[in-house]
Structure formats: C-alpha cells, structure tokens
Amino acid sequence: xxxxxxxxxxxxxxxxxxxxxxxxxGVVRMLEALDNSSRIGQSEGMCTGFVVTLGDASSERxxxxxxxxxxxxxxxxxxxxxxxxxxxxxxxxxxxxEMAQILDDPDYLIFSNPDVVPEPRAIWRMLAAFKDPxxxxxxAKQLPIEHPKDYASGTGFTSWATTAFAMTPRDLFVxxxxxxxxxxxxxxxxxxxxxxxxxxxxxxxFQPAAVVFHDxxxxxxxxxxxxxxxxxxxxxxxxxxxHKWSKPGLVKSIxxxxxxxxxxPEEKAAAREFRQRERxxxxxxxxxxxxxxxxxxxxxxxxxxxxx
Amino acid sequence: xxxFHKYDNEVQPDNKFGHALRLLEQHLPADLDQDGVHLDLACxxxxxxxxxxxxxxxxxxxxxxxxxxxDQLRARGLEAHxxxxxxxxxxxxxxxxxxxxxxxxxxxxxxxxxxxxxxxALAALGELLAEHRAVAVTSVPNVTHLDVGIKTLLGTWxxxxxxxxxxxxxxLYSEKSLTAALASAGLSRIGREDVLLARSDQHFPGxxxxxxxxxxxxxxxxxxxxxxxxxxxxxQFVWALTAAPPRPAPSYVDxxxxxxxxxxxxxxxxxxxxxxxxxxxxVCLAAQSCQDFEVLVVAHKTNAEEQKAxxxxxxxxPPALRERIRLVLLDHGQRSAPINAGIEAAAGRYxxxxxxxxxxxxxxxxxxxxxxxxxxxxxxxxxxxxxxxSVDTVRGLPGIRSTTAPEKxxxxxxxLAGHLVANQSPPIGWIFPRSLATHFGLAYDDSMTTTEDWxxxxxxxxxxxxxxxxxxxxxxxxxxxxxxxxxxHPIDEWAQNQREIERRxxxxxxxxxxxxTRQLRxxxxxxxxxxxxxxxxxxxxxxLEKKSAQKQTQIRRLQRRLRQQRRAKAPAPxxxxxxxxxxPRTRLKAMARRVRGS
Numbered sequence: 001x002x003x004x005x006x007x008x009x010x011x012x013x014x015x016x017x018x019x020x021x022x023x024x025x026g027v028v029r030m031l032e033a034l035d036n037s038s039r040i041g042q043s044e045g046m047c048t049g050f051v052v053t054l055g056d057a058s059s060e061r062x063x064x065x066x067x068x069x070x071x072x073x074x075x076x077x078x079x080x081x082x083x084x085x086x087x088x089x090x091x092x093x094x095x096x097x098e099m100a101q102i103l104d105d106p107d108y109l110i111f112s113n114p115d116v117v118p119e120p121r122a123i124w125r126m127l128a129a130f131k132d133p134x135x136x137x138x139x140a141k142q143l144p145i146e147h148p149k150d151y152a153s154g155t156g157f158t159s160w161a162t163t164a165f166a167m168t169p170r171d172l173f174v175x176x177x178x179x180x181x182x183x184x185x186x187x188x189x190x191x192x193x194x195x196x197x198x199x200x201x202x203x204x205x206f207q208p209a210a211v212v213f214h215d216x217x218x219x220x221x222x223x224x225x226x227x228x229x230x231x232x233x234x235x236x237x238x239x240x241x242x243h244k245w246s247k248p249g250l251v252k253s254i255x256x257x258x259x260x261x262x263x264x265p266e267e268k269a270a271a272r273e274f275r276q277r278e279r280x281x282x283x284x285x286x287x288x289x290x291x292x293x294x295x296x297x298x299x300x301x302x303x304x305x306x307x308x
Numbered sequence: 309x310x311x312f313h314k315y316d317n318e319v320q321p322d323n324k325f326g327h328a329l330r331l332l333e334q335h336l337p338a339d340l341d342q343d344g345v346h347l348d349l350a351c352x353x354x355x356x357x358x359x360x361x362x363x364x365x366x367x368x369x370x371x372x373x374x375x376x377x378x379d380q381l382r383a384r385g386l387e388a389h390x391x392x393x394x395x396x397x398x399x400x401x402x403x404x405x406x407x408x409x410x411x412x413x414x415x416x417x418x419x420x421x422x423x424x425x426x427x428x429a430l431a432a433l434g435e436l437l438a439e440h441r442a443v444a445v446t447s448v449p450n451v452t453h454l455d456v457g458i459k460t461l462l463g464t465w466x467x468x469x470x471x472x473x474x475x476x477x478x479x480l481y482s483e484k485s486l487t488a489a490l491a492s493a494g495l496s497r498i499g500r501e502d503v504l505l506a507r508s509d510q511h512f513p514g515x516x517x518x519x520x521x522x523x524x525x526x527x528x529x530x531x532x533x534x535x536x537x538x539x540x541x542x543x544q545f546v547w548a549l550t551a552a553p554p555r556p557a558p559s560y561v562d563x564x565x566x567x568x569x570x571x572x573x574x575x576x577x578x579x580x581x582x583x584x585x586x587x588x589x590x591v592c593l594a595a596q597s598c599q600d601f602e603v604l605v606v607a608h609k610t611n612a613e614e615q616k617a618x619x620x621x622x623x624x625x626p627p628a629l630r631e632r633i634r635l636v637l638l639d640h641g642q643r644s645a646p647i648n649a650g651i652e653a654a655a656g657r658y659x660x661x662x663x664x665x666x667x668x669x670x671x672x673x674x675x676x677x678x679x680x681x682x683x684x685x686x687x688x689x690x691x692x693x694x695x696x697x698s699v700d701t702v703r704g705l706p707g708i709r710s711t712t713a714p715e716k717x718x719x720x721x722x723x724l725a726g727h728l729v730a731n732q733s734p735p736i737g738w739i740f741p742r743s744l745a746t747h748f749g750l751a752y753d754d755s756m757t758t759t760e761d762w763x764x765x766x767x768x769x770x771x772x773x774x775x776x777x778x779x780x781x782x783x784x785x786x787x788x789x790x791x792x793x794x795x796x797h798p799i800d801e802w803a804q805n806q807r808e809i810e811r812r813x814x815x816x817x818x819x820x821x822x823x824x825t826r827q828l829r830x831x832x833x834x835x836x837x838x839x840x841x842x843x844x845x846x847x848x849x850x851x852l853e854k855k856s857a858q859k860q861t862q863i864r865r866l867q868r869r870l871r872q873q874r875r876a877k878a879p880a881p882x883x884x885x886x887x888x889x890x891x892p893r894t895r896l897k898a899m900a901r902r903v904r905g906s
Contacts, residue, residue, distance in 0.1 A: 032627075128703065305710070
C-alpha cells in the first residue's frame, strides 16, 4: 500500500463510457484497466463498490449478451458491468445524463472516453482530491499528448475539466442537472459543466499525478490531427458555449468567419445549426453576464501553456 | 617447464599436443595415483604417449581402430587396444580395456571429426569420466576459422590432405556445436588452450584479396566477425573436460527452435527515482494497440526502498501486462550496463530501448510490427518529437507537467552519413533486431558516459540498414529544471565522447547503404564549389587589401605633404595673453567677483 492522500471512508465508484461504433479492442483494454484499478482500490480499502456502465449510441448493438457475460467473467473486480443500448446517436451529454440515472448508488461518477486506459492509481489519486470539500470536479492528465490548458501548481485549480476522464460527486452532478444536453451534442458539455460547478462555488482541479492514456495521432510536425466530425462538432459547440456564457461579440465574430466563403464545410454546417436554433428560439438562457466564471482566450476556454 | 624437444617432432609447445599436455598438467589431481591409467582415444601414432608417462607417471593405453598403428605402438612397448569408437557399446569395450584399473585421464585429439557418429564415443567418455572422476582433453578443428569462412563466403571450399578441411573429416564443429555435442554426452568444459593461427592451412592462395589482413574487404569482415564471435583465428579447440549431468539433445539444430514468437522486447532501465515517470511509461505500454511485446524493467543500482517502489509499480499493472514484465536487478556497471542486461534477457525478435521517462503513442508497437513484415531484419525508425517537461506537485502528489508543445527536432529521414555528424535518432524512436546482439555481438559500450546510443546506432545501422516509417510515434522529454543525462554531464564530456565515437568509426572500414553516396557526392560537389568560391573570394580580398594598402600609403604621403605646406605658410606663434595665462580657478574667482559686483 502506498502512503498517498486518500479519503477517510471507502466509496462506490461509477464509471460511465459512451460507445459509438467504437472498436471493441480499445473498450476491452479500458475495461481491463478499470478492473485492475478496482482491484487496487478494494485491496487497499478505498472502495466498496465499482460499477461500470457502457452506453451504446451506435446504430447496432456492439455487444451481445454473450459478449457481456464473457466480459463479466473476465473482470472479477468490476462489481457491475451494465450495458445500455440507446438505439440512437444521443451524443455525449444526453448519453452521460441517462447513464447517470440508471444507477444511484455510486458516490462518485467518472466520465471516460471508451478508448482511455487509466494508470492503475489514477482513479484513487483523483478521488483523493475530494478530501478538500471545495473540490467539485477533477480531471486526470492525458497521455501521450497532455491537454495544454493551464492549472495552478500546488492546488491544480483550473478553468475546466475534460470528460475524457474526469470525476465528480454524483450528488453534485444531480444537483446541477448533469450536462446541458439541450445545448451540447458533444464537445463543450464538459466546459459548461465545469463552469457551472464553479458557479456553484466549487473548484475544478487538474491532477497531473493521475494519468490516463488517451491516444492521439500527431502529424510529422507534432501537430494533433482531428477528424472531420471532431472539427464539425467542436465548431458548433464553440458557438453555443459563447452564446450561453454571454459572449455575443464572440458569437458574432465566429459566425462571420464560419459564414464566409473561406470557411470549411464543417464550419459552415456549425453556423447553419446555430442560426436554426436562433430562429427556433431553442438557444438556452445566457449566464455569467459579468464574466466571472467563463474564460474565452483565443478560441479556448482557459489560458493555455502552449499551442498544439 | 617441460622439455618438448626430447619427444616426437609432432609434439610442440604451440600445437594441439603441447596445449593438451598443458591442460592435463593444470587439471590432473596433485596427488596422482602412480597406477592410474591414461586412455588415448583415436590415438593414431600415439604422439603424447611418452610425455604422459614421463611427466605424469601414468600408464599410457592407446585405443584406435587401425591395427597397423596399434602394432606400431605395441612395438614401442606401449599398451594398445582396438576399439570402434562409433560402436554403440564402446563404453563397455573401454571398461574391458581398463579391466578394473583406475582411469585418471583421457585424451581424444583430432578424432571426433573423423567419426560419422561421435555421440557414442562422447557418451562413453562422459560415463567413464563420471565413474572415475577423471579428466579429459579433446582437440577438434574449428571449421569456422576466418580463412574457411571468408573463402566459403566467396564460394570456395577446398578440401586438403590434412588440416582444417582434411578430406577424411566427416563431422565439422564450431564452438557452439561442439559445446552442444559435449553437453548432450554429459561433458563440460573446465579449461581451454585453443590453438590460434592467423594463417591456417586454408590460407591459400597467398594472393587472395579476401584472406589478406591488409585489404579493406578482409578488414571489414574481420572486424564484424571479431564483434560477433571470438574464434575467428582458432585453428583447433583444445578443451579440458569433466563429467556433468547429460543434457540430451539431437546432434543437429532444429530451425524451428531458433524462431521466436514474440515481436518486441522493451528494455526499460530505471534507477527507481522517477517513479511517476515509470508509471507514465508503463501506461503507454498498457494502452498499445499491439500487445505483442514483453517488458524488461532493469532496476540499476537501486537501494531497497527504490527497488520496492519499482516493484509496487509493476505489481500495480493490469495482469495482462504484468505477466509480460520481468524485473532484472543489476548492481554494477555504468549507464549502458542495464541496457545490455536487458538485451541479454530479451526474447523478442526486436529490441526497443525505452527510458523510464519516454512517452509513446498508442500505435508505437503496431507501426514497428507492420514495418517488420516488409523490412524485417532492418532497424525500424519512427519520428520522435521533443517536448519540454518539469515536475509539478499538486495536492501532495508529484506529477509531470508538459511545458512546451511536442515539436519536431530530428530529421524525418535517416542518413547514416548524416549521423556521422550528429545523432538525429533518440532511442525511443527506433528499434533494432535482437540478432544484432546475438549474432553480431553488438552491445552498448558501458565505458561511454554519454552518447552510447549514438555509437551503437552507427554500428547497427551499417549492418542492418534503417527503414524510416515516417510517423511520429514517440516523445522524447526534455527536462527543463531537473537533472537528466543532458544536464548531468558537462559539455566537455559530451565532446570527448563524440571524439571517441569518431575515433572508433575511423579505426575500421565503414559500410554505407545504397543511395547514401548520392547525397555524399552532392555534398562533396557543393563543398568543392564552395571551396573554389572561397579561394576566389580570398584572392579578391587579398587584391583589395593590397589596393587598400597602396591607397593608405598615398594618403599618408599626401597628409605629410599637407602638414609640410601648412608649416611653411603658418605665421609665428603669438605669445599667450594675460587672460590665457591666468589659471582657470583665478578666472572663475574674477568672474564671481564681477557677478557679485553687478
């Protein structure tokens, strides 16, 4: 047993991950890593229960009942492996909200990308941050490419946490109404949740000692290569969050760019979606009019240490 | 020293007989039983009979299949018996020859290679040595002598009447195959006095360019062979043997037994002081899309606490990875020793050197394995990025903080000639076939305090060639505040090691892969052109300097003339006025008085 900070009482951990035509090899690697984390947590008295929920937003079931039985047999330290087939591409916000409603026994929820492999101690180091009652949301550091947003040495306080792998108390998640699925399909739902956590007087923490592997592809110059879908939904989410967190000037400027002749097809699609919501009156109420919470810095939601 | 001159001319201090006798002298028990027997298997003429009797006081018994030679022995008053050493019952036959007498020693000199099946003779030898606690000396020609090897490489195989390729030899031995045959028969080597010959009886014709020690081709082969295996100049293996538990094995090699299913061995050296980095390195491996690898964590000079910390990290790993991790403890050597220990313990076809602070992408192994399909045997290289990092403690837990974006800092394409100037390949970006270590004897040089990977790469790349995969799959961390090999060694030391690499490269022929000469030619042409231009420029500069000097002279002359003219025209100097002569202080006082007065 390592001499590391930990909560006074053991807890129940719930991990939820949304699948969308995800290659199963990566999902199995994640589950094996979670099973191993649970083994450590239980053997060292840090958890009494470890529940994993897989929400499947693919057009067809990725896992049959037989596959699930086989997985459950292989993963003895995961007390419950739940599988929910949405039969619809629900997006991350709605998907996570619905998964969180399936079970009410976890004390802490972890939102995990399905291709993430947590380091064996990552979950327990994230959990330890909640010894501080002011902490509401904790993010693990991603490898091989660390997210460049800035955080405070010592406290780890940061602007927002990415749900590639992040942990929040379930009670707080329920109290805040979960992710804003009305606004965000994917992307920026985590930024928005982080800011609402901070709006509620809690802190968001980046813990670099808690590490997860979340693969990224770099080009030969070391730049990240996002997919077309990532560009599309990222652009849309960028508009919506600027609107929600009271940045009309920024919305105008983004729309001008996305509606110009030089805009990419993904950017044009994002602008069309925003205009449609505007017309239909489905944009949510704006908040943080004094800009005490939200950070908009050169198209990012925190100051960055470097550009990728 | 024993006197060889009184014996048969064949017995000389520097030949197999002399070496065999020296080995016997070293390994016979000090309190020799005078009634002890020495068996000389395949004795032939019995060249060593008299020295055996005279030096060791043993009773000589010759054994051979050739009755004529046995009669000659008997005529010399020696005991001699006929026995077929290929007979499966040869052990029993030899027991009958001994007839209850105590066997002290055996010689079996240049006999094994004449037997179509030597296994019975060796098994009998093993049994007798075990029964009598005796020692034996055997000599066997080395078919892998450089002279044979080079000629074979060039398509020549010359049987001779006697010697290394004696036309009557029916089994041929290398050190490895002889060791295996002996082990199978329950024999173990306890000493060796091999006969070395720089020029063996196969060193012909005399003008053979491949055989000459002076030619580039021969020097290259000799240096490569010298790294790979030390017996290039051994003419005959002369070994002292004792009985050991037999390790039965066929007398041939099953090619399938030399294959390995494992693709990659990841050698990770750690001092147990960068535990968080080790955790990060291992999670990168746990997440690989291709899991066809093993990990050898070499804990180097760790104390109990550091070792425990490493063990905890390994125990923490998911079972599927943990069962492929082996912990190797090493308490000696410098920076390269743990790498070499890891390579020695490795079982994969390829080896990666993964420092415990490196980071790799999820397809790091897969990219290499895909490349192996077409380029197996070559060094496989991806592009490694460089990223600044520092240690940052958050809520009491030390973590790693990236301080810069990953950036391209090394050449995309490998050039061996280019690497003579600077290393463009951090170890995390390339893997090498383990065969370079097992078959070519390559190892990291532990005497080098830095740049050991560069030196290894230069040697390895010559032999194997390099295939560029062209993908960025690894990150080499650049520590900004903490100690690393970059900061732990002064610049002078790095420069000194670079000079040592250059010295070594210059000391032996250097092999370039196809295509490299094109770049060298282009560079040399450019250099020649630049030198030509430099010479032209220098000439121009010289001309201009000359012109400038002439002008300077002219200017000085004109200035001198001007001064002379001015002196000639100038009026006589006026004496200084009273005011000029007054001291400045006096003038100031006078001025002050005037001011006050006004």
